[in-house]
Amino acid sequence: MLKRRSAGILMHPTSLPSAYGIGDLGPAAYAFADFLKQAGANYWQMLPVMETTARAGFSPYSSCSAFAGNPLLISPQMLHRQGWLNKRELETIRTLPADKPDFARAARLKSRLLDSAFERFQNSGQSHGDVEAFIERNRCWLDDFALFKVIGRRYPAYTWAQWPAALRHRDKNALNRFRIEHREAIKREQFIQFLFAQQFSALKRYCNENGILLFGDLPIYVVYDSADVWAHPHLFKLKPNKKPSFIAGVPPDYFSKTGQLWGNPVYDWSANARTGFDWWLRRLEHNLSWFDLLRIDHFRGFEAYWQVPAGRKTAVRGAWIKGPGATFFDAVFRRMPQAPLAAEDLGVITAEVRELIAAYELPCMKVLQFAFDGDADNIHLPHNHERNSIVYTGTHDNNTTLGWFQRDTTASIRRQIADYLGRPVTHRTIVSEMMRLAMASPARLCIVPMQDVLELDAAARMNTPAKRAGNWRWRMPPDSLKKSAAQSLKALIARYGRL
Template sequence: MTFQRQSGVFLHQTSLPGPHGIGDLGAGARAFVDFLDRADQSLWQFCPLGPTSSVHGNSPYQSSSAFAGNPLLVDLRALVDRGYLSEAEVEPPEDVSPHRVAYDRVTEFKTARLRTAYAAFEENADDADRQSFAEFCDREAGWLDDYALFTALKAEFDGAGWMDWPDDIRTREPDALERYRDELADDVRYHKFVQWCFDSQWRALAEYAAERDIGLVGDLPIYVGLDSADVWAYPEVFRLDDDHQPAEVAGVPPNPGDDGQRWGNPVYDWETLREDGYGWWVDRFERLFDLVDVARIDHFKGFDEFWSIPAEADDPAAGQWRDGPGAHFFETVEAELGELPFLVEDLGFLDEGIVALRDRFGFPGMRVPQYADWCEEGHMYQPMHYPEQSVGYTSTHDTDTVVGYYRDLSDRQRDCLHYNLGTDGEEINWDLIEAVWNSNAAVAMTTVQDLLGLDSDTRFNVPGTATGNWQWRVTEAALDEEVAERLRRVTDRTIR
């Protein structure tokens, strides 16, 4: 796909302004869209939207569903407007911060109010809302029925992973499925109600953005969490053993200077998937592009070849490379869905196979100046050398902020950066924004942290750490006219 010359800003929804301790799909989201509009931006990028869990550090990349939305993002004020909550019930809790998400407190607060809203819906909903809910349940039944039952079962078994449930429901014996659907019918319906709230609010937000010509850039993790509705409901999609436990898990091999990583996600049974035309993936893409306009594929390398580690092995070095589905996968999906508006994460694994696969379908790869050797002439991550078919980022959700990165550079690299960019580094965040915006990359992206010139204590995630991530938030006051106007001027000057 060919992208026009444009630009945008990354900010995950949890980082939005809002009264209830976490960003949501309400007024704070619209305020950010308005900020993008004032800044003359055309893209809003964010992390995956699925439900998160404290068990996995609240990472959006370890979700319990590849299809569902995160209940914590539901705007409670909208439920007041619908008559399902009172003003008193959405009074903001005193013990939450406008600057960081306290997930445990937010989960407790919002879950209680979503339960109250559900009870009010069951008792008082008008015909239009009941019809809308019924239509949503029917339209999304392919994933919603299993997700809602899975989530109800998690509560029934005190949060235990499905791998530890009683054998009959763990292996989805029909009698057990029917029995639990009856016993947990109200809880199942509640989880469907929450997803209806998310879906309807998301569509309203997407329409608000579209009216201002702002496209939504989602994120597609190649793998799903082991303890997810996806693996429980579709075991044939993954390489599991006869007892429905992972036979192999994903990771990356050791490289010079590190020991590799064992992620623990089950890997796909690509041979089985190929036999049915990658049906589960087609469904996943259909849901994704029903919600967003463009998507970034995380760990694109895995579609070319993937590192597969025996489940019983703790050492990533015990794994081996296996062939991914390659071009056949994208050809099949493209024939089913049409042109695929993907950006791809190709950082760190640029071998011939991934480059050929990426370029065959015209997917722009990523370029991040924080990976540049500023003293090497023509280095691929220096903005002046970005190809047109690429996406340039000042930083990403996984990197340090520009200010933090610059502070930690060696004296030599800092001097070379100054020389290459013609700067003294006093406003290094705007220097790199200008450099990326001025590059040949079709798409230029920055983060709110870089727009505001913030340091490392505001970075969103530190890969390889389990706590303290995904918490940073911006206030509405910080998204001021001066910042928007400055970004607008850079954007206009660089013809984006």
């Protein structure tokens, strides 16, 4: 449960400015933390920070691991400060665009820098007890992940389901031979994860010391081509050939006549329960070591989830299957009594899901862009917000507020906004009006996307869910963190008792 009124900004690190093709955990992240402090904001919300892949369009919601951090977020400047890179190596990748992230080029160039850092680590001749301690502490997931990555590079055109049978089915002798033959490459992957954890932990420590809490995001599902499904196939509904029996999605609704197929394998919750939900509890503990508050995406899947037989072209012929519900959350809170979790509860949510959220006093979400449909009982209208909730002007899946007003609202919606406010609204006033509504809400936490703080239009949109390419590409201009913007935001935060 959220205890006090506060405010924060949604800003994924890849959107930060940098000279290295993609925002990262370097100086710009610390400058953003300073901006949050100057603005009186207490929370920095991020999207998932797990490793992304080109195959999944570098989506932060489609990671090849539920545990491994994203190497693209490792800052070359911080590696230089730590002695892992020299100045000449640092200068070699200052050739990437600053306005849009170039994920593919950044991945190639950063991989070369990480090669240099690993070589320096190998040749240092010094004892690196901190690296070895990290590897030992994270062995329960790191060994399998590093092995998965190196095998994947050996067979780059294939998913793990197409690897040689001995590797696909995790034959012990075959895996041991591979480990011996590729010992150095495996150690490199472990070292990279150490670097990520070191940089992320340092940023979290800096934020916490300055009164800022990190707010993370946890997708309920993992992708099929991931270290987790390969290493723990018994926890998912797979066929004997290890391919999915069912895949996740959502049924047809007002927005889609055929529903949505996500492609993720669904969990075998009975198998998970027999282990005491061990993998899930370790996953939550791992994420909560990075974040002070954690949103669970598609929370309703714990109460009931839509599964579709694998191979279907649409989600129409699926079925609702009961999830683990209270049994799962009882296990979570037995292990972590104060686990700071929040529920993503957008879309069509049943009374049973609401009861599950209420039973564990989890904060839920309100989004102002969904509020103006003419129904005074709409749960997203500010007068209907619960205290134990998180209000947004919009999320990463929404247009920016200005883009929404200019492109997505009808005359009826614009009229309802004006009626609710008691005054006319225009494209010049809509962002400040929506931010004021959010800050004034009874909801204890108010989150505003950075694009709305900067009053940007649709060109700054982070993600369009129905769009297959071109997402996750917004970059904040380097000169955006002005003192005047921080002062203006702080005045708004103070006015509504959120300091």
